[in-house]
Amino acid sequence: xxxxxxxxxxxxxxxxxxxxxxxxxxxxxxxxxxxxxxxxxxxxxxxxxxxxxxxxxxxxxxxxxxxxxxxxxxxxxxxxxxxxxxxxxxxxxxxxxxxxxxxxxxxxxxxxxxxxxxxxxxxxxxxxxxxxxxxxxxxxxxxxxxxxxxxxxxxxxxxxxxxxxxxxxxxxxxxxxxxxxxxxxxxxxxxxxxxxxxxxxxxxxxxxxxxxxxxxxxxxxxxxxxxxxxxxxxxx
Amino acid sequence: xxxxxxxxxxxxxxxxxxxxxxxxxxxxxxxxxxxxxxxxxxxxxxxxxxxxxxxxxxxxxxxxxxxxxxxxxxxxxxxxxxxxxxxxxxxxxxxxxxxxxxxxxxxxxxxxxxxxxxxxxxxxxxxxxxxxxxxxxxxxxxxxxxxxxxxxxxxxxx
Numbered sequence: 001x002x003x004x005x006x007x008x009x010x011x012x013x014x015x016x017x018x019x020x021x022x023x024x025x026x027x028x029x030x031x032x033x034x035x036x037x038x039x040x041x042x043x044x045x046x047x048x049x050x051x052x053x054x055x056x057x058x059x060x061x062x063x064x065x066x067x068x069x070x071x072x073x074x075x076x077x078x079x080x081x082x083x084x085x086x087x088x089x090x091x092x093x094x095x096x097x098x099x100x101x102x103x104x105x106x107x108x109x110x111x112x113x114x115x116x117x118x119x120x121x122x123x124x125x126x127x128x129x130x131x132x133x134x135x136x137x138x139x140x141x142x143x144x145x146x147x148x149x150x151x152x153x154x155x156x157x158x159x160x161x162x163x164x165x166x167x168x169x170x171x172x173x174x175x176x177x178x179x180x181x182x183x184x185x186x187x188x189x190x191x192x193x194x195x196x197x198x199x200x201x202x203x204x205x206x207x208x209x210x211x212x213x214x215x216x217x218x219x220x221x222x223x224x225x226x227x228x229x230x231x232x233x234x235x236x
Numbered sequence: 237x238x239x240x241x242x243x244x245x246x247x248x249x250x251x252x253x254x255x256x257x258x259x260x261x262x263x264x265x266x267x268x269x270x271x272x273x274x275x276x277x278x279x280x281x282x283x284x285x286x287x288x289x290x291x292x293x294x295x296x297x298x299x300x301x302x303x304x305x306x307x308x309x310x311x312x313x314x315x316x317x318x319x320x321x322x323x324x325x326x327x328x329x330x331x332x333x334x335x336x337x338x339x340x341x342x343x344x345x346x347x348x349x350x351x352x353x354x355x356x357x358x359x360x361x362x363x364x365x366x367x368x369x370x371x372x373x374x375x376x377x378x379x380x381x382x383x384x385x386x387x388x389x390x391x392x393x394x
Binding site: 020025026027028029030031034035040049051055057066068069070071072120126144145161165168169170175178179180182183184185186187188189190197198199 | 304318
């Protein structure tokens with residue numbers, strides 16, 4: 001239904017008349033849409049979005065994380081059992097993380113991961129019938145940003161999935177603008193967890209608060225908010 | 237003449253020589269393997285049914301928001317806070333730029349197909365230049381009216 005793009009749809013709506021790709025004559029259904037026989041059903045309430053040439057998905061507000069293959073998440077190690085770690089990623093089921101899936105790890109040389117550690121990892125396996133599986137290396141065996149997040153300082157905030165998508169979208173410049181003013185480091189997981197670390201605890205709190213409260217703001221509003229926060233920080 | 241249709245064989249003495257042994261062994265091994273394969277094939281059952289047609293859907297499912305919204309990689313570092321992360325971010329940026337410039341180049345430059353077509357057209361024109369004047373007409377594009385071959389005409393007898 002080309003005319004309902006940009007409009008609100010609710011679960012159970014049946015959509016049709018999608019625009020297919022000219023090359024493959026296929027339609028790509030993103031999150032929130034499900035094929036049921038020959039029909040396409042809406043499974044989430046939200047706004048129907050479309051991206052050229054043939055991609056449709058539902059933009060909805062959500063806090064429950066549903067694992068999707070290839071996404072980067074922040075997990076909390078809950079159990080060390082045998083050759084895997086069990087990691088909470090906020091989904092219905094805990095994910096497994098092999099101790100061999102770290103950079104430079106061998107059977108002899110285990111990575112130093114403790115219960116309660118945060119890990120930034122990629123979902124290797126994610127489907128509704130199986131336990132999700134994480135890895136902390138890329139295809140070349142390098143860490144490339146994945147791995148245990150050092151526990152010396154830093155703070156993790158739990159936000160909605162929308163905020164994470166907003167922060168990571170190419171047309172949102174909150175991190176860039178914050179980074180111009182405060183040196184800090186962050187890891188943003190698609191499961192709604194954002195870890196922030198700056199030089200002092202005060203800076204860390206300011207950055208975390210700025211990110212957490214930016215969900216419903218425009219870029220201009222975010223800039224003014226950050227300016228105010230920084231003024232407070234420097235004691236004006 | 238039965239011998240004519242058969243493949244010529246080497247003499248027994250020659251086959252027993254050392255350099256022929258290797259070939260013979262490999263031949264034997266091949267024959268043995270073939271036999272084994274045949275035995276295995278015969279033991280297998282095959283149901284004589286038409287091949288199952290694969291159901292082809294016009295929909296493909298994408299679970300993640302990342303390709304939908306073009307989301308960025310989730311690690312950031314600013315003002316040299318974590319140089320390792322900044323290095324990775326830089327490499328991402330370089331890759332992205334390269335991709336963009338490649339796409340631009342593709343758009344601006346001539347594709348292989350077009351090149352071939354143009355070249356084909358140009359070959360004729362250049363050939364004309366190098367050919368002798370006499371041949372020019374024959375290599376020209378316009379179809380030539382075939383001249384009648386001059387024949388010897390028998391003189392009329394009076």
